[in-house]
Amino acid sequence: MSCYLGKMGNFTMSTPSLDTLIELGAIADAQGLQGQIKVRPHSTDPVALLSSKEIWLSLIPRRDAGVSASHEQASLRAYKVKQAKMHSGTVVMALDGVTDRDQALALKGARILVGREVFPKAQADSFYWVDLIGCQAKNLQDEILGEVIDMTEHGAHGVIAIGDASTKVIKQLVPFVKEVVQNVDLPNKVIILDWQSDW
Structure with a gap:
């Protein structure tokens, strides 16, 4: 069982809602x-990043950094991916319209987002972390443990x-x-765990 967790500004692609981007x-x-x-992926197995043909870039920090959602939405820019490959723990990408080092350096710090619908199908017994967020966690005694509010990597497993x-309290x-x-x-957003509520 495992988890995964056109030209610059010119190619036509309707700007998606931030809520649909990962x-x-x-x-x-x-x-x-x-x-x-050179992209620092958030996952140790960045299959979705490597297979994406189109990405969105945002030079705005995360929304929790005090930036309004409407301002961040307006900052999104679409790019077609010409090539993506792993290299020494990072993903090296070639984007349509970014043709020299200065243009690439101007994008340093940008966040890379893609639509959930473009993720490749997960293999059996594998899940994308983003799909587990929001699931209700229950144990074998049918006690509700809470909601999955985050997933992290910890050595060999998630x-x-x-x-x-609502409070984000873990x-x-x-x-x-x-x-x-x-x-x-x-489909029902439920995870069953062999785990006790007081552990």
Whole structure:
């Protein structure tokens, strides 16, 4: 069982709602002289980032940094991905319209977002972390443990942060391993865990 968690400004693609976009990484630096960018992925297995043909860039910090959603929405820019490959723990991408090092450096710090609908289909017993956020966590005794409010990487496996979605207060951290996770029902947004409420 595992988790994954056109020309610049010119190619036509309607701007999606921020609520439908998933942040997959951030541009760390330029790579080489041909306009390639070096991306620091948020996942150790950035399959969605590597397979995306179109991405959105935002030079605005995360919304929780005090930037209004409307301002961030207006800052989004679409790019076609010409090539993406892994290189020493980062993803190196070539974007249509970014042709030299100066253009690539101008994008440093930008967040990379893609639509959830473009993610490749997850393999059996694998899940995208973004799909687990918001699921209700229950144990084998049918006790509600809380809601999945975050997922993080912890060495060899993921960790589910369970708590109160409205306050974002984490009550429990549960390893996302097959010995604990008994069932994931994404259509009904329920995860069954072999876990006690007082652990």
